Each structure stands twice: as structure tokens, then as C-alpha cells.
Amino acid sequence: xxxxxxxxALGACQGVLIHEVKSDYSHIKVIDYGSRRALFFVGDKELxxxxxxxxxxxxxxxxxxxxxxxxxxxxYRQDPGTVLLVGLGGGAxxxxxxxxxxxxxxxxxxxxPAVVEVARDYFGTRTGPGTRIIxxxxxxxxxxxxxxxxxxxxxxxxxxxxxxxxxxxPLSLRTAxxxxxxxxxxxxxxxxxxxxxxxxxxxxxxxxxCRAFAAVDxxxxxxxxxxxxxxxxDGAMPDDAVxxxxxxxxxxxxxxxxxxxxxxxxxxxxRTCN
Numbered sequence: 001x002x003x004x005x006x007x008x009a010l011g012a013c014q015g016v017l018i019h020e021v022k023s024d025y026s027h028i029k030v031i032d033y034g035s036r037r038a039l040f041f042v043g044d045k046e047l048x049x050x051x052x053x054x055x056x057x058x059x060x061x062x063x064x065x066x067x068x069x070x071x072x073x074x075x076y077r078q079d080p081g082t083v084l085l086v087g088l089g090g091g092a093x094x095x096x097x098x099x100x101x102x103x104x105x106x107x108x109x110x111x112x113p114a115v116v117e118v119a120r121d122y123f124g125t126r127t128g129p130g131t132r133i134i135x136x137x138x139x140x141x142x143x144x145x146x147x148x149x150x151x152x153x154x155x156x157x158x159x160x161x162x163x164x165x166x167x168x169x170p171l172s173l174r175t176a177x178x179x180x181x182x183x184x185x186x187x188x189x190x191x192x193x194x195x196x197x198x199x200x201x202x203x204x205x206x207x208x209x210c211r212a213f214a215a216v217d218x219x220x221x222x223x224x225x226x227x228x229x230x231x232x233x234d235g236a237m238p239d240d241a242v243x244x245x246x247x248x249x250x251x252x253x254x255x256x257x258x259x260x261x262x263x264x265x266x267x268x269x270x271r272t273c274n
Contacts, residue, residue: 019122023114025163030122032056036063039090039118041168043160049168051157052090054123060099061256066226067092069219070193071255072262073151075247076217076230076238077191080104080150084185086138086173087156087195088115091125098131100255106131107149109141111156111170139172142181149185152192167197169205179212183233194229210273218267237269 015031015038022028027042039052053063062068070093074080081104085093088110097104110116113135119125127133134141138156157168164170172178182192192213196205206229210216213231220227230237238246240263247260 019118021114021118023112025112026115028114028118030118037090037122039123041157049157052092052119052123054090054092054095058256059124060095062092062096064092065224066195066221066228067096068257069221069226069228069262069265070153070155070195071096071257072219072228072247072259073153073191073193073230074101074250075243075259075262076193076232077151077189078246082147082149082187083107083151083153084109084147084149085153085155086141087154088119088125088133089155090123091119092123093153093155094119094125094131094133095123096255098128100253102130104130107147108133109136109138111135111137137172138170139175139178139181142178142185145185147185148187148190150187150190152182152186152190153195154182154192155195157195157197165201165205167199167201169196169201174205174208176208176212179209183213186233188234190233192231192233194231196227196229198225198227207273216272217269218272219262219265220267222265 015033018032019030029040029042031038035056037054037056038050041049041051055063083104083106085108088108094108097106116133156170156173160166160168209229209231214234215232215237217230217237218227243263247263250259
């Protein structure tokens with residue numbers, strides 16, 4: 001989500017700067033807008049990327065529509081026991097999973113130690129009995145790990161630079177070797193979700209994923225440039241009836257958004273990899 005979208009969502013752009021730090025990877029700002037706190041990656045071209053948005057009154061609720069779509073991984077891989085998240089940001093998905101699914105064993109990999117510190121100090125995102133936060137490059141972690149996961153969430157973005165494509169996707173996470181590492185770390189019937197940004201580089205990224213994985217679904221987040229790409233290394237995707245049955249079961253509880261509505265933003269499967 002870009003700054004303009006955030007302003008529209010909040011109704012104003014009169015925020016209060018809470019914290020600012022420059023790391024080897026990003027220029028980070030934390031800004032409060034009333035009860036909402038935003039984590040920005042600040043650039044030099046008047047393009048400020050909102051990495052995380054949190055309501056201080058309910059920090060475990062997901063505020064970003066793209067995060068709702070990422071959570072749809074819980075529909076595609078029902079009742080996961082182990083989850084890997086690559087890319088921490090402010091830790092919205094960590095707090096969500098810890099709060100609503102405390103039995104899940106969660107590993108989080110973040111390349112920037114400054115992001116880990118900001119997430120801890122300003123967003124309350126910490127390690128816990130079932131949660132590890134590891135400072136590492138996601139590519140290196142997956143290449144050397146022996147863990148297996150039911151669900152892998154790839155939510156790693158940096159401000160665009162020589163380390164990324166034009167939309168901030170790290171180039172190290174866009175290689176055939178990396179996709180093989182992801183597949184090796186998935187348990188049977190496991191699912192991986194990629195948070196992509198639409199555009200020329202996003203299209204080539206999706207084409208790479210389509211070539212690397214056996215089955216792909218795409219969720220086009222409304223009023224956003226985010227595309228959430230769901231991929232399986234083995235077998236076909238569950239059919240619509242199965243997915244909707246799982247989503248309705250989740251919607252019996254209150255998560256602050258509808259899982260079934262995430263299925264409504266899927267692109268037709270016959271268009272997904274064409």
C-alpha cells in the first residue's frame with residue numbers, strides 16, 4: 001500500500017512521528033494517526049511504502065486488506081501446525097497468528113535487525129513459546145534449514161534498490177534455486193503464499209512462480225496493487241466448494257474480516273498462469 005492509500009483510509013495525513021531510524025536496508029519511520037500506528041519504508045522519490053498498519057486498541061487484528069488475503073493461507077492449508085513467515089515488517093501476521101492460533105509453531109525470518117527492533121519496541125512483536133524471530137536472509141535460511149512447514153508466507157519487501165526489482169521484491173527470493181528451497185521445506189500438501197506488487201516486474205515474478213509450482217491461485221486485493229499468489233508444489237488446488245466450506249467454518253469466529261470474502265477476489269483459474 002502506498003502513502004496516498006493510507007491517507008484515504010485514515011481520512012487525513014496529519015500523523016505524529018514516533019520513531020525514525022536508518023538501517024543498512026531501509027529508512028524506517030513509525031507514525032501514529034490517532035489510534036493507528038504505521039511503519040513506513042521511506043524512499044528518496046516521494047514514494048513512502050506502508051509496511052505495517054496497526055490499531056493500538058486491537059493490535060492482533062489485521063488492518064491491511066493484503067494481510068487479510070495473506071491470512072487466506074489458512075483456508076488453502078487447513079489447521080497448519082507449522083508456519084514460516086519471511087519478512088517481519090511490524091509483525092501484524094505474527095500477532096494475528098499468536099493471538100488466534102496459539103498452537104501454531106511459527107518461525108519468522110527478517111533480514112534487517114533494525115526492523116526486528118522496531119517491531120518489538122513499537123508494535124509489541126516478540127518471540128514466545130511457539131514463535132522464533134530469526135535475523136537472516138530468507139534465501140540463506142531456506143537453503144540451510146531442515147525444518148518442514150505446512151504454510152510458508154513470503155512477505156519480504158524492501159524499498160526499491162539494486163537488491164530488489166522495481167517494486168521492491170528482493171532479487172535473492174526470485175530465483176529457481178530459491179523456489180526449489182521453498183518446495184523442499186513444504187510438508188506434503190503444504191502451501192506457499194507470495195505477496196507481490198502488480199506491474200511489469202510483478203508479472204514476470206508471477207510467471208516464474210507459475211513455472212516453478214504445480215498449482216497456482218491469485219488473489220487480487222481490492223483498491224491495492226498487491227497480488228497474493230498461492231502456490232502448491234504437489235497436486236491440485238482444493239476446489240471452490242472445499243475452500244468455501246473451510247472459509248465459512250473459520251468465519252464462525254470473529255477475526256475482524258471474512259475469510260470467505262478473500263475467495264471472492266480470486267482471479268479465474270483459467271487466467272492465472274496465462
